[in-house]
Amino acid sequence: xxxxxxxxxxxxSAQRGPVVRFLRKYALQLGIxxxxxxxxxxxxxxxxxxFLSKEIYISFMSTTPFFALIAIPLTLVVITGEIDLSFASxxxxxxxxxxxxxxxxxxxxxxxxxxxxxxxxxxLINGLIVVKFGVPSxxxxxxxxxxxxxxxxxxxxxxxxxLTETTNTALHxxxxxxxFGVIPMQxxxxxxxxxxxxxxxxxxxxxxxxxLTGDNIESARLMGVNVGRVKILTFVIVxxxxxxxxxxxxxxxxxxxxxxxxxxxxxxxxxxxxxGTSVFGGTGTIFGTFVASFIIGAINAGIVASGLTNxxxxxxxxxxxxxxxxxxxxxxxxxx
Amino acid sequence: MGYVLQLxxxxxxxxxxxxxxxxxxxxxxNEIVGLLGDNGAGKSTLVKIITGYHQPDPGGEVLWKGKRxxxxxxxxxxxxxxxxxxxxxxxADKQSLWRNIFMGRELTTAGGxxxxxxxxxxxxxxxxxxxGFTSSAITTESTVKTFSGGERQGVAITRALYFKAELVILDxxxxxxxxxxxxKALDFVRSIRDxxxxxxxxxxxxxxxxxxxxxxxxxxxxxxxxxxLKNELTLxxxxxxxxxxxxxxxxxx
Numbered sequence: 001x002x003x004x005x006x007x008x009x010x011x012x013s014a015q016r017g018p019v020v021r022f023l024r025k026y027a028l029q030l031g032i033x034x035x036x037x038x039x040x041x042x043x044x045x046x047x048x049x050x051f052l053s054k055e056i057y058i059s060f061m062s063t064t065p066f067f068a069l070i071a072i073p074l075t076l077v078v079i080t081g082e083i084d085l086s087f088a089s090x091x092x093x094x095x096x097x098x099x100x101x102x103x104x105x106x107x108x109x110x111x112x113x114x115x116x117x118x119x120x121x122x123x124l125i126n127g128l129i130v131v132k133f134g135v136p137s138x139x140x141x142x143x144x145x146x147x148x149x150x151x152x153x154x155x156x157x158x159x160x161x162x163l164t165e166t167t168n169t170a171l172h173x174x175x176x177x178x179x180f181g182v183i184p185m186q187x188x189x190x191x192x193x194x195x196x197x198x199x200x201x202x203x204x205x206x207x208x209x210x211x212l213t214g215d216n217i218e219s220a221r222l223m224g225v226n227v228g229r230v231k232i233l234t235f236v237i238v239x240x241x242x243x244x245x246x247x248x249x250x251x252x253x254x255x256x257x258x259x260x261x262x263x264x265x266x267x268x269x270x271x272x273x274x275x276g277t278s279v280f281g282g283t284g285t286i287f288g289t290f291v292a293s294f295i296i297g298a299i300n301a302g303i304v305a306s307g308l309t310n311x312x313x314x315x316x317x318x319x320x321x322x323x324x325x326x327x328x329x330x331x332x333x334x335x336x
Numbered sequence: 337m338g339y340v341l342q343l344x345x346x347x348x349x350x351x352x353x354x355x356x357x358x359x360x361x362x363x364x365x366n367e368i369v370g371l372l373g374d375n376g377a378g379k380s381t382l383v384k385i386i387t388g389y390h391q392p393d394p395g396g397e398v399l400w401k402g403k404r405x406x407x408x409x410x411x412x413x414x415x416x417x418x419x420x421x422x423x424x425x426x427x428a429d430k431q432s433l434w435r436n437i438f439m440g441r442e443l444t445t446a447g448g449x450x451x452x453x454x455x456x457x458x459x460x461x462x463x464x465x466x467x468g469f470t471s472s473a474i475t476t477e478s479t480v481k482t483f484s485g486g487e488r489q490g491v492a493i494t495r496a497l498y499f500k501a502e503l504v505i506l507d508x509x510x511x512x513x514x515x516x517x518x519x520k521a522l523d524f525v526r527s528i529r530d531x532x533x534x535x536x537x538x539x540x541x542x543x544x545x546x547x548x549x550x551x552x553x554x555x556x557x558x559x560x561x562x563x564x565l566k567n568e569l570t571l572x573x574x575x576x577x578x579x580x581x582x583x584x585x586x587x588x589x
Contacts, residue, residue, distance in 0.1 A: 205448040212439055215428035222389060222426050223440030224410035282430040 032276055032288045036295050043298065046306035056301060061187035062252070064297030067264040068190050068290065069245040071271035072197050075289045076234040078272050079201075080227075081214040081281030082137035084126060084235060087242040087268065089148035091261035094119040094243025095250055096152050099161050108169050115247050116240055122148055123239020127232030152258050161256040176252045186248050190290070193241060198286040210234065214281030267296050270317050274324045296320070338365045339402065340503055340534045341386065341418075346396035348381050355381040356392075357558045363503060363534050368525060370549030370566075371538045374582060377555040379538050383507055386536070387420050388413040414441060417502030421492045421509050429481035434459040436480050437495050458498070466494040486517035493524050504528050504535045510544050522548055542578060546571050556581050 023030070044051045070087050077084050097118030102111035122144070129140040166172045177185045201207035212220040213227045220227050242261075250256040275292035277284030296317065303312050341363040348356040356378045363369050373379045384390040385398070388408040392398070398405045400416055420426070427436050434455045443451040443458070459476045463469040467490045480488060489509060496504050506525065510518045525548045528535045539545045545552065546566065552574065553563040561581050569577070 203450050203452065205442050205444055205450060208435060208438075208442050208450060209440075211431055211435070212428050215430045216426075219422070219426035219428060220440065222387070222410070222420070222422060224414060225440045278430075282428070 029276070029285060029287050032274065032291050032295075035274070036291050039295050039298060039302070043302040043306065047302065050301070050305035056305075058182060058184070059301065060294060060297050062184040064294055065184070065186035065190040066245060066249050066252075067268040068271065068293030068297070069186075069193060069248065070238065070242050070264070071268045071275070071289050071293050072190070072194050072286055073234070073237045073241045074268060074272050075275065075277050075284050075286060076197065076201065076210055077137075077231075077238055078277045078279070079210050079214045079281060079284040080231050080234055081217065082130060082231060082234070084137065084141045084238050085265065085269075086122070086126060086141040086145040086148055087238055088261035088263075088265050089145050089152070090119055090122040090239050090242040091246030091249065091264070092152045092258055093122050093148040094246045095161075095256045095260060096155050096258075097243070098247065098250075099156065099256060102161075108166050108171050112171055112247060115243050119239040119241070119243020119246075120236055121239070122243070123236035124232065126239065127235035130235065131228040131231050156258045158258055160258060163251055163254045163256060166251050167254065172251055175248055184252075186252065189244075189248070190293075193244075194286055194290050197237070201286060206230070206233070211282060214278075214283075216282075266314070266317050266321075267293075270321045271296050274320050276324075279325050279329075339363065340365055340367075340400070342397075342399040342402075343382075343385070343392075344397040344399070346382075346385060346398070347393045348378075348385060348390060349393055354558055356385075359555075359558075359560055361553065361560065363536060364551075366529060366532050366534060368529050368535045368537060368548055368550050370545035370552040371536055371555060372540075372542060372545060372552060372578065373555035374540075376557070378558040379555055380507065382555065383420065383505055383536075383538065386413070386505060387418060410440075414499065417500060418505070419496035419499055419501035419503070420505040420507060421489070421496050422507045427480045427488055427491060430479055432477045432479060433463070433474070433491065434476045436491055437462065437498065439495070441499065462494050462498060466497055467491065485512050486514065486520065489513060489517060489521060493521070501528075502533055504533065506535060506537050506539075508539050509537075510539060510541065518544065542571070542574055546574060554578065554581055 040051070050056050070091075074084060074087065094115040097114035097116075098111040101114035102108065105111070126137075126141055126144055129135050129144070130137045133140075173185070175185060175189070179185055179188065201210060209220065209225045209227075209230045212223075212225055213230050217227055246260055249260055271293040272284070272289050273279065273292075274295065275285065275288030275290070277289065299316055299320075300310075300313050303316065304310055339362045343359060343361040346356055346359045346361070347354065359378075359382065361382065371379055371382070381390065385392050388410045391408070398408055405412070426439075428439060431439075434452075437459050438455050443455050445451050456476045463474065463476070467487075469487070469490075474483070474487075480491065483491070493509075506521075509521045509525075513521060522544060525535055525537055529550075537545055537549055549566055551563060551565050552569075554561045554577075562577075
């Protein structure tokens with residue numbers, strides 16, 4: 001290495017101090033954390049009685065996992081540059097698996113595993129359509145959104161299934177029981193699934209390939225990454241967790257409605273984008289999605305508790321998606 | 337001279353389009369081969385066959401150090417020591433420097449767990465030794481999109497070196513580089529020969545290829561239009577012949 005090389009000036013954009021580098025590196029996480037704090041303070045001011053009581057937080061821990069669970073693996077799909085819109089139907093599709101097997105065998109556990117297997121199958125179908133047929137995931141999963149829901153409605157004939165027989169089982173306690181008599185178990189499941197997916201995204205070869213696939217798919221291919229397999233696997237994980245979420249919702253409510261999942265599309269997708277995952281792929285964090293899910297979960301309660309009508313909820317969700325995606329695009333352009 | 341790589345009767349068709357037709361091409365031990373050709377001549381397809389990205393049509397043979405290769409893949413090419421510095425530099429812009437160095441070949445411990453500490457440490461060593469990044473402004477965590485063209489090329493070249501290449505393929509490595517950055521890239525090609533390794537240097541610009549290549553191969557419309565040792569032709573004669581190739585597909589003029 002010559003002295004001429006060592007003295008070579010670095011590009012201007014690379015000449016930044018450690019504080020700036022820290023802020024840049026964790027900008028997404030810090031940003032989303034700041035948003036959470038602001039929203040919380042606003043709700044504290046707007047509805048102090050509600051937001052100073054512990055009940056509201058227990059309520060968040062009970063209902064937010066319904067969509068936070070899916071938002072976490074959906075983050076992987078979005079990082080690869082794809083999208084999955086069918087997850088709400090997969091929640092119900094998985095429960096059809098439960099329904100069929102439980103009715104046939106009377107076993108809650110077998111029904112549960114069938115539910116997960118149906119979820120994996122649904123994810124695999126999505127992944128294969130996108131990767132093997134080359135159909136854009138936006139179109140493919142709009143199609144399977146209707147397809148899975150249609151299969152569910154045909155099989156169930158639109159009729160639901162009571163789940164009271166699960167109440168006295170260990171499965172019920174593990175999935176939606178109350179830890180220490182207070183904290184809903186689904187909250188811990190959300191943390192656990194978040195931690196596992198965080199590990200695979202940040203500390204495993206699979207996660208490294210997820211980022212590379214979304215960042216520069218051509219270079220990932222040239223460097224030997226099996227991008228097709230990576231994408232299929234991300235769809236399968238969403239399918240699996242969506243079916244699990246369907247089971248969580250149904251056992252919490254003690255009834256399986258074939259329409260379960262409807263209404264979670266917006267909150268789930270909003271959580272991913274508000275959490276800082278780039279719509280263009282290549283970047284995103286599980287932490288961001290996790291915090292954003294709870295912001296989204298709080299908004300509904302916060303709006304009502306602050307004295308606004310529920311009609312405001314969709315307007316604010318929509319605003320959040322548009323604002324977060326626009327901001328990311330603007331910031332991304334500035335950083336180029 | 338022995339051969340490190342030999343391609344025999346290689347053809348590649350994509351649907352109706354024949355990208356390569358009956359190509360015979362070889363690279364000798366410790367030889368720098370300049371590969372010239374216009375857009376669409378088939379240079380990139382040839383590179384992708386050598387790197388295991390594309391499979392040639394049936395009937396062709398790829399030999400590595402005299403041994404025929406079947407079921408060739410990117411991973412196998414990497415394992416044998418074939419490294420590429422790509423035209424688009426094959427970097428992932430939004431990822432950190434260390435993730436780019438180890439792209440597709442991450443260092444892992446049991447079960448595929450990333451050995452992040454070792455990859456950062458190796459990258460830090462490379463930054464100081466091979467890339468010449470000594471300022472504290474660039475760290476192992478810096479995202480590649482903040483780098484200049486020369487810095488990015490340095491990353492791509494360092495990556496090839498790190499994995500102990502036997503044959504380095506440089507796919508238009510000087511494209512978009514400044515004069516001083518181009519000089520560095522050309523010096524790197526010379527350093528490959530000095531290290532006893534081989535290289536294929538692909539470029540449009542004969543003024544870059546001619547000074548560093550031992551042998552020049554001209555590809556035109558998917559076939560080898562001709563090849564000659566550098567000392568057989570002057571730069572001017574080469575230029576004239578390339579004009580002839582562009583017109584007639586034939587090297588004689």
